[in-house]
Amino acid sequence: MNSIYAVLIDGTxxxxxxxxxxxxxxxxxxxxxxxxxxxxxxxxxxxxxxxxMVGWYFNGxxxxxxxxxxxxxxxxxxxAAGLVVGLVIERGLLRLMYGRDEILMVIITYAxxxxxxxxxxxxxxxxxxxxxxxxxxxxxxxxxxxxVSNYDLALIVVSLVVGGGLWAWLxxxxxxxxxxxxxxxxxxxxxxxxxxxxxxTLTFVLGTTLGALAGALTAPAISVAPGLxxxxxxxxxxxxxxxxxxxxxGAAAGALLVGLARAAAVHYAPELELFxxxxxxxxxxxxxxxxxxxxxxxxxx
Numbered sequence: 001m002n003s004i005y006a007v008l009i010d011g012t013x014x015x016x017x018x019x020x021x022x023x024x025x026x027x028x029x030x031x032x033x034x035x036x037x038x039x040x041x042x043x044x045x046x047x048x049x050x051x052x053m054v055g056w057y058f059n060g061x062x063x064x065x066x067x068x069x070x071x072x073x074x075x076x077x078x079x080a081a082g083l084v085v086g087l088v089i090e091r092g093l094l095r096l097m098y099g100r101d102e103i104l105m106v107i108i109t110y111a112x113x114x115x116x117x118x119x120x121x122x123x124x125x126x127x128x129x130x131x132x133x134x135x136x137x138x139x140x141x142x143x144x145x146x147x148v149s150n151y152d153l154a155l156i157v158v159s160l161v162v163g164g165g166l167w168a169w170l171x172x173x174x175x176x177x178x179x180x181x182x183x184x185x186x187x188x189x190x191x192x193x194x195x196x197x198x199x200x201t202l203t204f205v206l207g208t209t210l211g212a213l214a215g216a217l218t219a220p221a222i223s224v225a226p227g228l229x230x231x232x233x234x235x236x237x238x239x240x241x242x243x244x245x246x247x248x249x250g251a252a253a254g255a256l257l258v259g260l261a262r263a264a265a266v267h268y269a270p271e272l273e274l275f276x277x278x279x280x281x282x283x284x285x286x287x288x289x290x291x292x293x294x295x296x297x298x299x300x301x
Contacts (some may be wrong), residue, residue, distance in 0.1 A: 002144075002145065002146075003267055003268075005144050005146065006146055006263075006267060007260065007263045007264050007267050008260070008263075009143065009144075009146060009148060010263040010266065010267070011256075011259040011260035011261075011262065011263030011264070012156060012256070012259065012260075013148075013152045013153075013155065013156060013259075014259040014262060014263060015159075015255040015256040015258070015259025015260065016155050016156040016158070016159035016160075016255070016259075017155060017159075017214070017218060018235060018236075018239050018254075018255035018258060018259055019159045019162075019163060019239070019251055019252055019255035019256075020155075020158070020159050020162060020210070020213065020214035020217065020218075021043060021211070021214045021232055021235065021236045021239070022235075022236045022239040022240050022243075022251045022254070022255060023162060023163070023166065023210045023214075023248065023251055024039060024042070024206070024207035024208065024209070024210030024211040024214070025039045025207065025211070025236050025237070025240055025251075026240045026243070026245065026246055026247060026248065026250070026251045027166070027203060027206060027207045027210065027248070028203060028204060028207035029240070029245050029246050030183055030245070030246030030247065030248075031179060031182055031183055031199065031200070031203040031246075032098075032200055032203055032204065033102060033105075034094070034102070034105045034109065035102065035105065035106050035109070035245075036109050036207070037106060037109040037110040037112070037113050037233060038089075038109045038110075038112040038113040038116060039207070039208075039211050039233055039236060040113065040211075040228075040229030040230055040231070040232040040233030040234075040236065041112070041113050041116035041117060041120070041229040042081075042082065042085060042086075042207075042208045042211035042212050042215070042229075043211045043212065043214050043215035043218075043228070043229055043232045043233075044116075044117075044120060044215055044224075044228045044229035044232070045081050045085055045116070045120065045212055045215065045229075046077065046078045046081050046082065046211065046212030046213060046214065046215030046216040046219075047215035047216060047218060047219040047222075047224045047228060048120060048123075048124050048129065048215075048219075048224055049077040049078070049080070049081045049212070049216065050073070050074045050077040050078065050131060050215065050216035050217075050219040050220075051129035051130070051131040051219040051224040052124065052129060053073050053077050054070050054073060054074065054131035054133060054134060054219070054220070055129065055130075055131060057069065057070050057073055058070070058133050067133070067134070067137045070133060070134045070137075071134055074134065074216045074217060074219070074220070075213070075216070077212075077216050078209065078212040078213035078215070078216035078217070079209060079212075079213070081212040081216075082205065082208040082209025082210070082211065082212035082213065083205060083208075083209060085208055085212070086204050086205035086206075086207070086208030086209060087201070087205055089112065089204070089208070090200070090201050090204040090205065091201065093108075093112070094108075094200075094204065095197065095200070095201075098200065113229065113230070113233070116229070117226070117227075117229060117230070120226070120229075121226055126225075126226050127225075128223040128224060128225040129219075129223070129224040129225075130223060130224075131219045131220050131224070132220055132221075133220070134151065134220040135149065135151045135220035135221050138150035138151045138154065141153065149221075151220065151221065152221070155217060158217060162210070162213075163248065163252050166248050167248055167249075170248070175202075178194055178199065179199055179202075179203065181194065182194060182196055182199050183246070215228075215232075235258075235277065238254075238258060238277050238278065238280075238281050239251060239254040239255050239258055240254060240291075241254070241281055241284075241285065241291060242254035242257060242258060242280060242281050242284045242285075242291060242292060243255070243291050243292050243293055243294070244290055244291030244292055244293040244294025245290075245291060245294055246294070247291070247293040247294060249293045250291055250292055250293030250294060253292050253293060254291070254292065257280060257284075257292075258277050258280055258281075261276050261277065261279075261280045262276055262277055264276075
């Protein structure tokens, strides 16, 4: 029973992180139909920005500042990085490519991934960054005999807030309803007077900000090093494919399924840890090719 409880705790924590990583990716695809290969780089940019600022906060001129300020700094770094990078890329590059074939957009965003990866090495170098202070400052709690980091528990709460906020925005606000209209039929929405270009900008900036937020919140728990974005994008794709491309509910369900499967493998069959994520993806796609919550797209003639 203790091992099952550990699987549930570890799986839920890992799923919360996966959802934060995948949410921005699925939002961008749902509205813009762009399978954004560069999403992992947005995650890495958020992680690097947060790690460097937290390092300054504790070791530089801000050494005497309170610990709680570092958590605020994590969020501020993510918002700033996502906003700036998202606007520059969407306005400077992607808006020139709208209406092109989806495969071409994959190639373009993959090239963007490579450019951003080298750009981060130029800005932050190749040495790893550590920002462990916010993680350690929260301490640990005992749940059912298991010691669990309070920071990890807080990550679960953040993922619930983000998921609930996205759902409420899409379902309960006028902007969200307009965005759903663009999702269902872009041409009709444009004919009804919707500023689709503005909706695309808003969506892309939201997606990049979510990716940067995931990176910033993860930075205190990991070593931020080159190649981080490439590792993350593979996991994010696995989650959104399992849940269904473009579905927030699907991203949450996919993250939970993948997280629990990985935790079970870690506890019962560690040699299968790397395989189990893609095993789950293969099983789901064999039964439901569009994913758990994916919608079958109607082909227009």
